[in-house]
Amino acid sequence: MTAWIAVLIPLLIMVFALGMERLETRLRSGTVREDEVEDFLERARPDEVKALFRQGIGGALQMFRLRNLGKRGGGSKRGRGTATSPRDTTSV
Known part of the structure; x- marks a missing residue:
């Protein structure tokens, strides 16, 4: 009986540790950085x-990031469009 306990306890601890490592990796990927929260606030x-x-x-x-991406992507496209339109009207 003592031999079974001596074998099972380390195995159970290893299984528990592996399970906690998986949980930790899932939690780590879902965390938010402090600077992101400060910027949001x-x-x-x-x-x-x-x-x-x-x-x-x-x-x-997620909404905040999408708005910021829209500003970055949309602003550069608009800038190019306004810069090319006067050239088009003057050349025509």
Whole structure:
């Protein structure tokens, strides 16, 4: 009986440790960085603050990131479009 306990206890501890490692990797990928939260709290719009209360920090940060990506991608496209349109009108 003692031999079984001596074998099972280390095996159970190893299985538990492997399970906790898997859980830790899942939790680590879902965490939010501190600078992201600070940036969100400084520049969030009212609809994003509402999303913070309704969906949690993950959903609110997702809306915030999409808005910031839209500014970066949309602003550069508009800048190119306005720069080319006067050239087109002057050349025609």
